[in-house]
Amino acid sequence: MNLAHQIIHTFEQSQQKSPELLMIEGNKIKKKTDKELIIDKVLSSIDRNEWLLKRALLTNIEKHPLYIEPPVDVSESYRFGWNRGLAFKIETLIRGRWNAWFNILNKGHFEAADDIPGCEFSMFDGKDEVNKMLENCMSHVYAEGSRVGDFLDFIGYSLGIAWFDKPKISNRLWEKLYNEFDLSLMLIHPSDYLSGFLCNHGASGIAGYYPTPLNVCSAISRMLNIDSTGSKNASTLEPCLGAGAMLLTNDSLCLVGSDINPTMVKASCIQAFLYIPWLLYTPDPIIGLHYSEEEQRINKFFEFNSDSRVYLGNALMGEFSVPENIFEENSKTIEVYLNALDLEKREVFQYEEIMMTTPWHELSKEMKWKITIAQSRELGFDVVTSNPPFGKLDRYTLEQIRVIEARNKQFLKKRKENLARLQVLPHPIFEQIEKDIELRLNEATGQY
Known part of the structure; x- marks a missing residue:
């Protein structure tokens, strides 16, 4: 039983006990293991008034269509998304951003009073523990003759993210990774782990990739949010996403990211799953974020054929690809154009003649919707934040x-x-x- 299982199991076993009694029982152990100390830390961080709420939130997350029942052992883990349910539960217990985001999606409306749990990122807390865990995993990977991409696929496939295929690794390596890798450490100590990790294992310099330190990313986000009363709904584009560091500390719930490197797109999806769900999964426009009630128009929503906002492609061209359904295995890949350089790929031009020759009130409802979608794709972003690679075009x-x-x-x-x-x-x-x-x-x- 790994740490994530133990945390959830300990919490669920406390259904009939108060948090104080649970802590007293735990303190009877004279010398605790590292895992037991972490479990104590997580459970003791839950305020007495939040204890019952957390239980209710765990029940809610289990009822969500995207939830997948965790495997009881490694024999049940050879399937797409086998770790997603456990990841949802441990994230809900520690922070609760997925639950909050699901509630907003269900309402279809965002209000300033909606509570989005905070996420304090650090470059130091938990760094040693997480890096040790990741490096232990990589020692198994290298011993089997596999590469860092296989390990990344193992993580993404376990979460059931459509960018990832089942890694072609031996059952022996699969079992070792199943026992060694634990997302709970990354959730307990939020940080940009994958940027440095991938650089240490061969990604540095590929496609001009040199990651920006998290403290610099955080400083940039703070500068962008100064005197900004609407930072939650400020549409924000990161065209050189990397592993997602620049968006991790951003306050906006209206994020879009892209990268030309498939490995970085995969890494950013994993970190988005852990910390910023609204980047990974936004299936519909939300009033108050993407739709202005005052102006009665969609003004911050760009792609209607995919439920994700992480794209693979060249930002100079404005041409990208993305899975149609981010949590569906073997999902169809579709083309996405964000202010494409090629005018023939600007959908709005298809309707120019109709727009110029036919009064709006005479158009069918279906045609009005098509034109609205095409026009919304031409909207700019409130903020473009990036630290792009420098150098000559190839x-x-x-x-x-x-x-x-x-x-x-x-x-x-x-x-x-x-x-x-x-x-x-x-x-x-x-x-x-x-x-x-x-x-x-x-x-x-x-x-x-």
């Missing part, structure tokens, strides 16, 4: 940009002819798109 990317530039010129020429035929003027939104694209192309092709 030849392949630069050639792609030049091809897009030529294709855009042809596209705009045909569009101008079509508008002249219809005898209509372009809508201001399209004129702004043209200016933005021209500026981005000049920056991309002229700077390097």
